[in-house]
Amino acid sequence: MRPEIFSLLPVAGPARPHAHACSRIVLATFTLLLSLTCDFAPVARAQSYRSSAEAPKAWNDYASDLRRRCEAMLHSDDAAASRLRAAVAKYDTGTGLLVSLWVAPSGQVQNAVFAGLPDADASAELKTLLTRIVAGSPPSDLLQPIRLRLTLDKSK
Numbered sequence: 351m352r353p354e355i356f357s358l359l360p361v362a363g364p365a366r367p368h369a370h371a372c373s374r375i376v377l378a379t380f381t382l383l384l385s386l387t388c389d390f391a392p393v394a395r396a397q398s399y400r401s402s403a404e405a406p407k408a409w410n411d412y413a414s415d416l417r418r419r420c421e422a423m424l425h426s427d428d429a430a431a432s433r434l435r436a437a438v439a440k441y442d443t444g445t446g447l448l449v450s451l452w453v454a455p456s457g458q459v460q461n462a463v464f465a466g467l468p469d470a471d472a473s474a475e476l477k478t479l480l481t482r483i484v485a486g487s488p489p490s491d492l493l494q495p496i497r498l499r500l501t502l503d504k505s506k
Contacts (some may be wrong), residue, residue, distance in 0.1 A: 408489045
């Protein structure tokens, strides 16, 4: 079965010799409009990797500030942070949480990816907490995602 949009296009035949050209124009216009609407939202995309030793000072400074903000959020008195700490305390080996963050030009953390936590609720809490963070505008040439190892003080 053909998608509905194709049923709206003229069908070529002896009575409609220009239907193919009309169909192409309609499809090209639709594709152009779709691509324009998708490009308006700034989205951080994955780029090549650089270790912190190879990164410019501005990148390291930004990553350090972002890590501090993340850890402050995870150690806050927020109910979600408390539930996360309680869940992580059950299995954490002291290595911390390795996260990859994508930050929008506005400084808002757009996405957070990390190794799955054994508790699905804890994973959801962590993602929620991390995407609440606004860290200020990142350097324009900063490669993303930003990979951080976060520590959690389970005693709080």
